[in-house]
Amino acid sequence: MKLINEEVVSNLELDPLFHPRTIAVLGTSENPNKIGYLQLKALLDGGFAGDIYPIHRSAQQIADLTCYPSVKDVPNTVDLAILCVGIDQVEKCLIECGESGVKAAIVFASGYSEIGEAGLVAQQRLKDISDKYNIRIIGPNCVGLLNTTNGLMGTFSPGLTNMPLNKKREAGFVTQSGAFGVLTYIAAAQQGLTFNYFVSVGNEADVGFADVMEYMLHDPNTTIATGYLEGEKNPEKLRKLAKFALEINKPMVIMKSGRSSAGSRAAASHTGSLAGADQVYDGFFKQTGIVRVEDYVDIISFSKLFMSKKTPKGRNAVIITSSGGRGINEADRCESYGLNIHPLSDQVKKEIEKNIPSYASASNPIDLTAAASITHPELFIEPLKVLVNDPDTDIIIFSEFPMGWDENTPELQEFVQLCENSDKFVLVTTFPLEGMSVPKGVGYLEDHGIAFVRGDMNPIRSLAKLVEYRETYEKAKEQRMQAEPKKINKKNIRHLLLENQTLSESQSSEILNEYGIRTAKRAIAQSAEEAVRFADNIGYPVVLKIDSPDIPHKTEVDGIRLNVQNAEEVRKAYDEVYQNATRNCPTATIHGVSIQEMLAEGVEVIVGVTNDPTFGPVIMFGLGGVFVEVFKDVSFRVAPITRQDAIDKMESLKGYELLKGVRNKKPVDREAIIDVLLKVSELIQDYPNEIQEIDINPLIVYENGIVAADALIITK
Numbered sequence: 001m002k003l004i005n006e007e008v009v010s011n012l013e014l015d016p017l018f019h020p021r022t023i024a025v026l027g028t029s030e031n032p033n034k035i036g037y038l039q040l041k042a043l044l045d046g047g048f049a050g051d052i053y054p055i056h057r058s059a060q061q062i063a064d065l066t067c068y069p070s071v072k073d074v075p076n077t078v079d080l081a082i083l084c085v086g087i088d089q090v091e092k093c094l095i096e097c098g099e100s101g102v103k104a105a106i107v108f109a110s111g112y113s114e115i116g117e118a119g120l121v122a123q124q125r126l127k128d129i130s131d132k133y134n135i136r137i138i139g140p141n142c143v144g145l146l147n148t149t150n151g152l153m154g155t156f157s158p159g160l161t162n163m164p165l166n167k168k169r170e171a172g173f174v175t176q177s178g179a180f181g182v183l184t185y186i187a188a189a190q191q192g193l194t195f196n197y198f199v200s201v202g203n204e205a206d207v208g209f210a211d212v213m214e215y216m217l218h219d220p221n222t223t224i225a226t227g228y229l230e231g232e233k234n235p236e237k238l239r240k241l242a243k244f245a246l247e248i249n250k251p252m253v254i255m256k257s258g259r260s261s262a263g264s265r266a267a268a269s270h271t272g273s274l275a276g277a278d279q280v281y282d283g284f285f286k287q288t289g290i291v292r293v294e295d296y297v298d299i300i301s302f303s304k305l306f307m308s309k310k311t312p313k314g315r316n317a318v319i320i321t322s323s324g325g326r327g328i329n330e331a332d333r334c335e336s337y338g339l340n341i342h343p344l345s346d347q348v349k350k351e352i353e354k355n356i357p358s359y360a361s362a363s364n365p366i367d368l369t370a371a372a373s374i375t376h377p378e379l380f381i382e383p384l385k386v387l388v389n390d391p392d393t394d395i396i397i398f399s400e401f402p403m404g405w406d407e408n409t410p411e412l413q414e415f416v417q418l419c420e421n422s423d424k425f426v427l428v429t430t431f432p433l434e435g436m437s438v439p440k441g442v443g444y445l446e447d448h449g450i451a452f453v454r455g456d457m458n459p460i461r462s463l464a465k466l467v468e469y470r471e472t473y474e475k476a477k478e479q480r481m482q483a484e485p486k487k488i489n490k491k492n493i494r495h496l497l498l499e500n501q502t503l504s505e506s507q508s509s510e511i512l513n514e515y516g517i518r519t520a521k522r523a524i525a526q527s528a529e530e531a532v533r534f535a536d537n538i539g540y541p542v543v544l545k546i547d548s549p550d551i552p553h554k555t556e557v558d559g560i561r562l563n564v565q566n567a568e569e570v571r572k573a574y575d576e577v578y579q580n581a582t583r584n585c586p587t588a589t590i591h592g593v594s595i596q597e598m599l600a601e602g603v604e605v606i607v608g609v610t611n612d613p614t615f616g617p618v619i620m621f622g623l624g625g626v627f628v629e630v631f632k633d634v635s636f637r638v639a640p641i642t643r644q645d646a647i648d649k650m651e652s653l654k655g656y657e658l659l660k661g662v663r664n665k666k667p668v669d670r671e672a673i674i675d676v677l678l679k680v681s682e683l684i685q686d687y688p689n690e691i692q693e694i695d696i697n698p699l700i701v702y703e704n705g706i707v708a709a710d711a712l713i714i715t716k
Helices: 002-013 035-046 087-099 117-133 178-190 209-218 235-247 270-274 277-288 296-306 324-336 346-353 370-374 377-387 410-420 442-447 459-481 505-514 528-538 567-584 643-651 656-660 670-686
Strands: 022-026 051-055 080-083 104-107 136-138 144-147 152-154 171-175 195-200 224-229 252-256 291-293 316-321 395-398 425-428 522-525 542-547 560-564 592-597 603-612 616-623 634-638 691-701 706-708 711-715
Touching: 022 035, 022 087, 035 051, 035 152, 080 087, 087 104, 087 117, 117 136, 171 178, 171 209, 178 195, 178 224, 178 296, 195 209, 209 224, 209 235, 224 296, 235 252, 235 277, 235 459, 252 277, 252 296, 277 291, 277 634, 277 643, 291 296, 291 459, 296 459, 316 324, 316 377, 324 459, 346 377, 370 377, 377 395, 377 410, 395 459, 410 442, 425 459, 459 643, 505 522, 505 542, 505 711, 522 528, 528 542, 528 567, 528 592, 542 567, 560 567, 567 592, 603 656, 603 670, 616 643, 616 670, 634 643, 643 656, 643 670, 670 691, 670 706
Parallel strands: 022 051, 022 080, 080 104, 104 136, 171 195, 171 224, 224 252, 252 291, 316 395, 395 425
Antiparallel strands: 144 152, 144 195, 522 592, 542 560, 542 592, 603 616, 603 691, 616 634, 691 706, 691 711
16 A cells, blocks of 8 residues: 555646646747647647647737747746757746746757767756756657647647547557657557557656656556556666556556667676576566567557456467468467467357358367358357357457448347357457458447457457466465565675675575575585595585685586595595696685585576666576576566566476476476575575675475575675
């Protein structure tokens, strides 16, 4: 509840941007080709119900509205000022707005942070004015803001103002790209989806992406918050909002650009070298329940699917088609995105066969043949009558639909009634052919909660995302009912984390032990004879490793000997390991040679932490050996993580089946893996300012238990 109470204040602060009663247009022009005129006309054409005040130094009237030489001369308090002026006038105008009590402003002008250092300085001055006068600013370098529910067309872009408005407006959209955002708005409008809010945040001098998301989540008239994101400046706020969004079942749907590996960096640990920027964002979205979509078409398709007010209760889908080839194609698409085209029971097939032609097929996909689309469209209803009562079916997909049915068609009315009285999720889609892509009855379907998305908008991919969202929502509900995990007892280890150090394996292992993570039994020997005594005590076979903070990768200096069987072999191995290290790395500080128990064979995994410049500490998990070296089969989650995050990290791996046991091998102790992940999460929470990287590799997991065979910790 704390989050909701705290955020309501911020919600009200943005009201003048979205629901102003009075608007001043600074830089209004009499020239119909200038931004100042286009903006004024957009407000008038949009039917804005409040008062509009054009600001012009000399004109008496523009578009039949009285002009004022300055915002200070406006007779009423101005809620929103729209600045259609060049960069040379922006600061002066903003200060006048502040002195006049204006609550919010939109700044179109460019030439700020996007051009470099000088622009950053100028943009900071805008932020200073915003803070001084408590003006909430959208921009600069933006295309504005729309509220299509009250006629607020705060933009100069004809691409936004000339689009038809659909009567259903429940999806909000915020974008960090002006032009791409405009194109998305146009594409949505062409698909029958009108965003209630469109916000181009530009350079985010004040109001940012997360602030707008926050407003939409708290807005009772918005059921889904969507956006285009290039990079989030306030990830902690976005994380809190995502948690809140799951609580209220209002999806955050984001297209995050930049999937390239450019964000990866060289690092001392495997974790650091594998943690590219996109992998971290991907993990962040998965653990917070944010729906990450691939493209603008997914924003549109997902919004339309969710606005149907039903979500699929499972992954079992049935396809009803009038083309065998089309049905197979859609079945392939469903399976590729993780939906199940499940075999229908004999009883269900028999019921369907009673009322379809003998030459049609009642197997999934159900092929009604061309007879349905051409001469007997009423056949589309027959399988539906049976499937709405089939407990094994969650989703019903119509890959074609009768083009001539409209709201007065009895068959369509019956179709709608069947869908409304069922908990099945029904999707109608069509092949996108000129003049044949939108059936007459689409409006009637959508008015009654039945989703329609054209085939060229990739509805199956979005449907799979909707199923994933439903699963995440249900897991989050269960998680909120679970007790918090008990804190572990541990000592203060800050004295072990001296700054800017690469800790040796023994030092790193000491820290892990303090957090209840078992490491291999070890002792540091300073001589061959001491090594023999330690080996006798530990028990043969043993492992010998050079222990040095300057040699994080011991194999590179030939500093490891495995499976050492007796005292004679220990003496020989000690001399070889020590000499190899001093020869290959003569400047290294060497603590000695670590004598360790030779761990039994198990499944190797890797756990690590790296610090992302945006999100801070990020926890990585993967299978060891070839899986991490070659396939890079790893997953990331931003710290702190929950038990469910730990489970999801395991299950998201391509090689997860190895942990469950394959080829007569018993499953490993997955609870032990979860325990280590949560303890590592607690370690990095306790020392976020001290620890830069952690690498536990390999971590060997058995049928019962888990042991860290090697570890590396790097401090900040």
